[in-house]
Amino acid sequence: MIHLQRFVNKASEELKKKPLRNMLFTLFTFILALGIPTAYVVYTQFYSMNHLPEGVQIISLASPNKKYSISIYKVEKNGAAANVSIRGELTKVSTGNRKNIYWGSKEDNADVEWKDSNHVSINDKVLDIRSDTYDWRRE
Template sequence: MDSDAVFKSDKRRVFKEILIILLIVGLVTAGIFGYGVYWLFYDMARLPEGDFLTEETSPDGTYTVRAYVANGGATVSYAVRGELVFNENDHKVKTIYWSYREEDADITWKDDDTVVINGHTLDVPGDRYDFRHD
């Protein structure tokens, strides 16, 4: 093999390695940026607690939904936050409802696992309603 062919082969190998490294760095950067956007704007665990409005317990007593009204200040409208409390287990309280431009919460249970909050039907514990995703 002549030295020119060896040089070209080494050059291709180095180019592939640099390309792979740049691709990995780009994917990691995009992942960190994507998670940061989610954490800043969509993470329901970061919502303000608010002032207590009302609560309703499911017919079988397994869950309780508590509603709070959050006042964002002079330039932001009121919002209602609903959280699910697991009465029989030691699960962490989970925010399942967040709606903007509301001041009251009408909570009714259809059955043991289905709750209606201000007209939005949720199957607990899996469903959530967040106005930012509409």
């Protein structure tokens, strides 16, 4: 009779654990289902340089070796002159590939100068075009 009682107690404990496991699994799944898309939206809208506003081009300069070109765009948020930003877009001439390498806030003009074939200065920030980017949001 004692062995039967132990078996019944163990079975009862297992039945009590199942709803808890199911609830934890459901909660974990719900958090993942909401968390992953939310994290993606936050990253793309607030941290990624791939989704910056287009703006109006104000200058374009070719590198000394003519392999690259840097285009500067003025971006006005909501048409307000106080919310002006500068976006710098690097273009590889041979392929046409473009990438944003500069995003400056509260700037309405850009002082651009190529230091050499791989380094450009934009508003006193010198960037190696092969690896560097400047984003005011990361300061």
